Amino acid sequence: MSADLTHIDTWLFDLDNTLYPVESGFMGEIEARMTAFVQKxxxxxxxxxxxxxxxxxxxxxxxxxGLMLNHGVDPKDFHALFHDLSLDALAHDPELVAALERLPGRRLIFTNADAVHAERVMARLGLTELFDDVFHIGSFGFVPKPDPAAFERMNAEHSIDPATTAFFEDSERNLAPAAALGMTTVLVGPHAPASTAPFVHHRVEKLAPFLRDARVREAA
Incomplete structure (x- = not known):
């Protein structure tokens, strides 16, 4: 049965491994560069x-x-590592674009990445014009998900009503504070069906078919 999301008017999405499939391997290069930076x-x-x-x-x-707290790393130096990453592994997905376009209300990105990375990835995926704003790690003072403080800042910045918000994530633990606030939570990715966490309301391997088939409120 399709999910009943007729109560949702704010659509909140993680970016990496959520709006593109983990199978792309894109995060592998990010991790490799991160490890080299930690070595340095x-x-x-x-x-x-x-x-x-x-x-x-x-x-x-x-x-x-952890690098900021324990090694005094400047976040600008860290994020610069990823600004020239090849985006060849990421592909435009017309099915996802169409599924996002049908969602009524606001669409927002909530990511632990920085603004430049988010902008590059969204442009590559053809999603830039579909979202109202990007709430990135710099927006919440480099206090990342799943820290409740990150959610508090985002909610205040965008006047979010958790009761009418759905949050889509590939990280199970990042959904816990969202559910505690009253959001509808959706775990995305090949690992999702195996999740038994009580704070996960929907588990989907593929995002586009889920959004395509979900029941949503009629546009005003």
């Missing part, structure tokens, strides 16, 4: 740097946050 900052060998990278991700929700 810490002097660790690659395996140890990768382990520290993942440790910071687990502890802080974002590798950058």
């Amino acid at each position: 900052v810490t002097g660790l060998e690659r395996d140890a740097a990768y382990a520290l990278q993942k440790s910071y991700l687990a502890e802080h929700g974002l590798t950058l946050r």
Whole structure:
């Protein structure tokens, strides 16, 4: 059965591995550059740097946050690593574009990436004109999802009513604070069907068919 989203008027989307499939492999290059940066900052060998990278991700929700707190890294230096990434792995998806276009109300991006990365990826995917705003990591003071403070800032900035908001994410734990606020949560990706988290309301392997088939309110 299609999902009943007739109560939703604000559509909140994560960016990476949500608005394009994880199978693209795009995040692999991001991770590789991140590991090399951690090596440079810490002097660790690659395996140890990768382990520290993942440790910071687990502890802080974002590798950058751990690097800022423990090594004084300037976020501008960190984000510059990704501004020249090839976007060849990302493909325009007409089915996703059509599915997003049918959604009534506001469409927003909520990402732990920076503004430049978000703009480049959205332009490559042909999604720029479909979204009203991008709430990026700089917008919430480099305090990343899943920290509730990030959600509080976003809600205040955009006057979001959680009861009429759906949040789409590939990271299960980032959905927990959204559900606690009263948002409808959607876990996206090949791992989604296996999720048993009570705060995940919908689990979808492919985003476009879910949005295409969902019941939404009629446009005013």
